[in-house]
Amino acid sequence: xxxxxxxxxxxxxxxxxxxxxxxxxxxxxxxxxxxxxxxxxxxxxxxxxxxxxxxxxxxxxxxxxxxxxxxxxxxxxxxxxxxxxxxxxxxxxxxxxxxxxxxxxxxxxxxxxxxxxxxxxxxxxxxxxxxxxxxxxxxxxxxxxxxxxxxxxxxxxxxxxxxxxxxxxxxxxxxxxxxxxxxxxxxxxxxxxxxxxxxxxxxxxxxxxxxxxxxxxxxxxxxxxxxxxxxxxxxxxxxxxxxxxxxxxxxxxxxxxxxxxxxxxxxxxxxxxxxxxxxxxxxxxxxxxxxxxxxxxxxxxxxxxxxxxxxxxxxxxxxxxxxxxxxxxxxxxxxxxxxxxxxxxxxxxxxxxxxxxxxxxxxxxxxxxxxxxxxxxxxxxxxxxxxxxxxxxxxxxxxxxxxxxxxxxxxxxxxxxxxxxxxxxxxxxxxxxxxxx
Numbered sequence: 001x002x003x004x005x006x007x008x009x010x011x012x013x014x015x016x017x018x019x020x021x022x023x024x025x026x027x028x029x030x031x032x033x034x035x036x037x038x039x040x041x042x043x044x045x046x047x048x049x050x051x052x053x054x055x056x057x058x059x060x061x062x063x064x065x066x067x068x069x070x071x072x073x074x075x076x077x078x079x080x081x082x083x084x085x086x087x088x089x090x091x092x093x094x095x096x097x098x099x100x101x102x103x104x105x106x107x108x109x110x111x112x113x114x115x116x117x118x119x120x121x122x123x124x125x126x127x128x129x130x131x132x133x134x135x136x137x138x139x140x141x142x143x144x145x146x147x148x149x150x151x152x153x154x155x156x157x158x159x160x161x162x163x164x165x166x167x168x169x170x171x172x173x174x175x176x177x178x179x180x181x182x183x184x185x186x187x188x189x190x191x192x193x194x195x196x197x198x199x200x201x202x203x204x205x206x207x208x209x210x211x212x213x214x215x216x217x218x219x220x221x222x223x224x225x226x227x228x229x230x231x232x233x234x235x236x237x238x239x240x241x242x243x244x245x246x247x248x249x250x251x252x253x254x255x256x257x258x259x260x261x262x263x264x265x266x267x268x269x270x271x272x273x274x275x276x277x278x279x280x281x282x283x284x285x286x287x288x289x290x291x292x293x294x295x296x297x298x299x300x301x302x303x304x305x306x307x308x309x310x311x312x313x314x315x316x317x318x319x320x321x322x323x324x325x326x327x328x329x330x331x332x333x334x335x336x337x338x339x340x341x342x343x344x345x346x347x348x349x350x351x352x353x354x355x356x357x358x359x360x361x362x363x364x365x366x367x368x369x370x371x372x373x374x375x376x377x378x379x380x381x382x383x384x385x386x387x388x389x390x391x392x393x394x395x396x397x398x399x400x401x402x403x404x405x406x407x408x409x410x411x412x413x414x415x416x417x418x419x420x421x422x423x424x425x426x427x428x429x430x431x432x433x434x435x436x437x
Contacts (some may be wrong), residue, residue, distance in 0.1 A: 108149060146165065277326045285311045285315045290308040359377055388427070391404065410427050416434075
């Protein structure tokens with residue numbers, strides 16, 4: 001056997017579904033990720049190699065006489081600039097500042113619209129505000145709640161904004177006018193903990209959303225009918241989180257329901273304590289629907305639904321949606337709710353309760369911590385903390401990339417815009433900040 005045969009291995013490049021990129025080819029055993037990256041980029045742009053060749057061969061004792069399968073994954077077609085500077089705060093000054101256009105109490109929730117062009121915030125001053133991202137001033141101040149606004153959620157077609165309060169009522173707003181779309185939606189007996197919209201690829205234009213409450217119920221609402229159409233009962237404790245899956249199944253801490261009649265399909269059991277957070281591998285495309293970095297505007301709900309379905313199917317691939325849950329028991333579980341009631345993986349390592357879990361937009365990473373947000377290209381992770389700072393982490397190097405001080409007190413809420421250009425943060429100091437790359 002000559003030297004060339006000894007130092008090379010026959011490799012087959014495949015995507016995550018097992019589709020071959022090209023015919024098998026010989027590669028040197030000492031080829032590292034950078035060399036493999038260059039080879040794949042010549043064949044297919046915007047990809048990232050997941051497997052270092054020599055390390056894999058040694059660890060798994062793979063014979064060089066067999067064809068080695070190397071899995072690549074597509075990268076985002078756009079790259080996010082690091083967030084490195086703050087625009088003028090949306091509320092200049094301190095908590096007790098009496099400026100007429102800013103929140104006067106802690107900012108408890110922030111959310112960018114699915115196209116990244118608008119920003120909404122909810123506060124302890126019982127108002128919701130819609131902001132002009134160009135002038136950093138509020139377009140509308142939305143009043144009507146009777147208590148703190150704890151959570152807000154945009155419909156994935158961008159036509160509606162819903163907010164939920166500590167008093168238990170929900171209010172739907174028209175983002176074009178800032179006016180309420182009818183009277184408050186009442187039915188919950190305690191505060192609203194989470195809101196999730198039905199994906200636009202399942203129903204366009206968007207009409208239904210689900211709310212979760214400390215009263216142990218989840219309710220599905222129809223904004224056109226202005227009423228609760230299904231009440232999901234059976235929990236024995238307050239519901240902390242809720243997700244409307246892209247396959248039409250709705251999950252809440254952790255019961256799986258079908259959403260046409262509210263039938264309970266299965267329960268996902270395994271955690272030893274309260275479940276605090278859930279995330280779906282398809283969260284990013286469910287949130288953004290048909291909108292992407294190109295900024296395309298759609299002429300009809302039917303066109304939007306079609307594009308959203310294409311994006312969802314491409315993201316999901318041939319496998320089912322995956323769900324990760326984080327709990328007070330310090331652990332995380334990975335599930336495939338549409339397939340089985342048994343967890344796939346039990347993830348340990350935390351020494352305290354898990355507050356938040358998030359899938360990266362590409363569905364390849366999961367972050368578990370407190371108040372985290374991913375950049376749209378999955379390369380950066382943003383965290384907000386009780387220490388009044390935001391921090392940007394580089395996923396490739398696993399190191400801190402930037403430290404962003406500026407808030408005068410605890411950071412309660414952050415969101416990274418779907419287009420990756422902006423970050424919004426709010427907290428106990430009542431200041432809403434807009435960070436730019």
